[in-house]
Amino acid sequence: MKNFVNLLLLIFSLQVISSCQSPTQNEDEQTKTEPSSEENSIIVDYFLGDYVTKSYQSRTEGSDWIVVRVSKSSDELLKVEVSSRADKKRPTCTWSTTTQIKDDKTLSTFAMEEEILIKVNGNTLNILAANPEEDGILNYFCGGGASLSGETYQKLSEPLDESQLKAFTIQKSNSLQGITFDISATEQNPNSEVIITPSGLEATNEPIRFETSGTLMQSEVEDLNSDGSPELILFFTMFGESVENYLKIFSGNNNKSISEVSIPDITEEQKKGYGGEEEWAVIETSVVARFPIFEEKDGEWVRTGKTRQIQYKLEDGENSRKLVVDKVIEY
Numbered sequence: 001m002k003n004f005v006n007l008l009l010l011i012f013s014l015q016v017i018s019s020c021q022s023p024t025q026n027e028d029e030q031t032k033t034e035p036s037s038e039e040n041s042i043i044v045d046y047f048l049g050d051y052v053t054k055s056y057q058s059r060t061e062g063s064d065w066i067v068v069r070v071s072k073s074s075d076e077l078l079k080v081e082v083s084s085r086a087d088k089k090r091p092t093c094t095w096s097t098t099t100q101i102k103d104d105k106t107l108s109t110f111a112m113e114e115e116i117l118i119k120v121n122g123n124t125l126n127i128l129a130a131n132p133e134e135d136g137i138l139n140y141f142c143g144g145g146a147s148l149s150g151e152t153y154q155k156l157s158e159p160l161d162e163s164q165l166k167a168f169t170i171q172k173s174n175s176l177q178g179i180t181f182d183i184s185a186t187e188q189n190p191n192s193e194v195i196i197t198p199s200g201l202e203a204t205n206e207p208i209r210f211e212t213s214g215t216l217m218q219s220e221v222e223d224l225n226s227d228g229s230p231e232l233i234l235f236f237t238m239f240g241e242s243v244e245n246y247l248k249i250f251s252g253n254n255n256k257s258i259s260e261v262s263i264p265d266i267t268e269e270q271k272k273g274y275g276g277e278e279e280w281a282v283i284e285t286s287v288v289a290r291f292p293i294f295e296e297k298d299g300e301w302v303r304t305g306k307t308r309q310i311q312y313k314l315e316d317g318e319n320s321r322k323l324v325v326d327k328v329i330e331y
Contacts, residue, residue: 052065066082095190
């Protein structure tokens with residue numbers, strides 16, 4: 001009997017020792033597989049920098065050029081911004097995206113639901129679609145037949161010359177009821193700077209300056225609340241992981257000054273079936289947003305053939321004017 005008890009105690013002791021050692025072994029395995037903060041910092045630093053096309057070296061002779069700027073967004077994410085020369089003409093290519101580290105030489109992001117890879121090999125960088133058949137997506141961020149793909153970008157060892165990156169290539173002017181708005185804007189590169197210069201206001205005609213993430217595509221003027229003082233409506237398109245359209249509206253205050261209008265986000269109810277591709281318009285004194293409705297079929301989102309339209313009216317708010325939903329229709 002005594003021997004049997006001793007055997008049980010021995011088995012129990014071995015189980016206790018084994019259970020105590022297991023976590024330590026797991027911790028050792030995790031230590032082996034997970035990079036330290038110092039190792040992670042080295043990996044991140046490997047990607048950072050400004051990478052330019054070969055034509056950058058002849059920029060003083062008038063050559064067009066493109067730069068890919070890789071900077072740190074967080075410990076795990078890197079920001080990639082593509083800009084082009086903008087002092088002589090509209091920028092050839094512009095793009096801004098947040099990427100994840102895929103491996104020690106590759107960053108990954110998505111554009112139009114396709115995976116895009118940014119590969120760095122020493123001092124060179126290339127941009128390509130993970131699926132070679134989808135490489136044409138990278139043409140979308142450029143004009144004039146250019147593409148982000150097919151170029152080899154060389155890392156600069158000196159600071160980037162930014163003097164040619166900024167130019168007010170967009171000029172527009174709108175007038176109504178004796179008030180004129182002159183608008184100057186750079187293009188998304190990766191952000192746009194916009195200057196609105198009013199004339200004819202009674203109190204102040206000081207220019208209004210702001211930066212925004214999209215490119216100014218169109219401007220209109222309309223007296224949305226029929227008070228005799230016009231509103232300026234600016235239409236922007238943002239080219240990033242997807243293409244987004246949005247508005248900025250500035251309302252006239254009794255023809256004395258202008259101030260920005262608050263525009264509400266689309267609610268969850270209004271968003272049912274939303275897949276982007278929204279368009280904005282001014283119809284008489286209403287502001288209208290419309291977008292195609294999607295539904296899920298066999299694991300994919302497909303168009304239903306219907307469109308949802310949200311119609312807004314301009315009303316006074318507590319601190320400023322705002323757009324409020326007037327009606328929502330589907331057709």
